[in-house]
Amino acid sequence: EPEVTQTPSHQVTQMGQEVILRCVPISNHLYFYWYRQILGQKVEFLVSFYNNEISEKSEIFDDQFSVERPDGSNFTLKIRSTKLEDSAMYFCASRRPRSGYGYTFGSGTRLTVV
Amino acid sequence: GIQVEQSPPDLILQEGANSTLRCNFSDSVNNLQWFHQNPWGQLINLFYIPSGTKQNGRLSATTVATERYSLLYISSSQTTDSGVYFCAVVSNFGNEKLTFGTGTRLTIIP
Numbered sequence: 469e470p471e472v473t474q475t476p477s478h479q480v481t482q483m484g485q486e487v488i489l490r491c492v493p494i495s496n497h498l499y500f501y502w503y504r505q506i507l508g509q510k511v512e513f514l515v516s517f518y519n520n521e522i523s524e525k526s527e528i529f530d531d532q533f534s535v536e537r538p539d540g541s542n543f544t545l546k547i548r549s550t551k552l553e554d555s556a557m558y559f560c561a562s563r564r565p566r567s568g569y570g571y572t573f574g575s576g577t578r579l580t581v582v
Numbered sequence: 583g584i585q586v587e588q589s590p591p592d593l594i595l596q597e598g599a600n601s602t603l604r605c606n607f608s609d610s611v612n613n614l615q616w617f618h619q620n621p622w623g624q625l626i627n628l629f630y631i632p633s634g635t636k637q638n639g640r641l642s643a644t645t646v647a648t649e650r651y652s653l654l655y656i657s658s659s660q661t662t663d664s665g666v667y668f669c670a671v672v673s674n675f676g677n678e679k680l681t682f683g684t685g686t687r688l689t690i691i692p
Contacts, residue, residue, distance in 0.1 A: 499678065511625070511668065511682040524677045557623050561680070570615045570630035571670075571680055576623055 470494040474560050474574035481550055481581055489545045489577045491560030500543045501561040501571070502535065504528070511559065517543065550581045584609045584673040586683035594689045595659055603654040603686045605669030613672035613680065614645050616654050620665050628654070628667075659690045 473492040481487050493500050502514040515525045517535055532548045543562075547554055560574040585608040595601055605614075616628040629636050629643040631652065636643055640660075645652040656663055666685040672678055 501679070503680075503682075505623075510684045511670070513679045513681065516677065516679055524679060559625060570613060570627060572627065573617070573625045576625070578623065 470572070472560055472562055472572050472574035474558075474577050476577060477575065478578045479580070481579070483552060483581055484549050487547050487550055487579065489547075489558050489560075489579070491543045491545075491574055492541055493543055493560070493562035494572055495541075496564065497562035497572070498565040499523075499563045500535075500537070501563075502545045503559040503561060503573075504556040505559065505576075506553075506556045514545075514558075547579075550579075552581050555579060555581045583676065584611070584671060584681050586669060586671055586681055588667075588669055588683040588686050590686060591684065592687045592689075594691065597659055597661060597690055597692050599659050599690075601656045601659060601688065603656075603667050603669075603688070605652040605654070605671075605683055607650050607652075607669075607671050610650070610674045611647065611671040612674050614652055615670050615680070616643055616652070617668045617670065618663075618665050619668060619685070625668070656688075659688075661690045661692055664688055664690045 475490045500517045505511045515529045516523045534546045557576045559576045561571045563571045587606045589604045614632045618626045631643045631645045633647045640657045642655045668685045669683040670680045
């Protein structure tokens with residue numbers, strides 16, 4: 469079964485540093501998403517991306533966040549200047565262009581900001 | 583936005599017991615999925631079930647869209663079933679984002 473692949477699985481970074489989280493969505497999917505989950509809390513929507521542009525973003529997705537699909541296969545989330553409160557599990561998801569199909573999630577990147 | 587509530591928040595059962603997890607949502611939906619988050623934090627898709635009933639081994643799910651709830655049944659629980667179960671929906675009103683419930687933490691005791 470096709471998978472959404474995320475790298476790295478774990479990342480530790482110092483406060484103020486930039487991080488890039490990488491995702492390879494399923495090849496025939498056209499809608500891409502980033503979600504995050506702070507430890508012990510529910511999974512929260514960050515941003516959706518379609519046709520090479522952001523289609524919706526949450527209040528969490530402020531100016532320090534950006535997304536990009538640089539080469540037609542990778543989908544990246546960049547955090548420009550990390551804060552302690554950015555420590556969380558970040559999930560990438562994708563789905564097919566037609567309705568009637570669910571979202572497929574990657575296995576996540578656990579980001580720890582120290 | 584749409585509200586998604588899950589109950590119970592915590593459930594502790596002996597191995598071999600059956601359980602029912604509930605998900606209530608506040609608006610009509612065109613997508614509903616159940617996920618199991620394992621101890622490593624991965625979200626495992628269990629069911630895509632915006633309406634009707636599906637079964638997969640010891641797990642089954644039913645969504646009654648007109649009454650805005652879904653149920654996840656786990657029979658003959660095993661210790662590997664432990665983890666957090668999330669319901670997530672896409673509202674018919676608004677953009678295509680998946681909204682997660684707060685989850686049910688299931689602990690199966692040997």
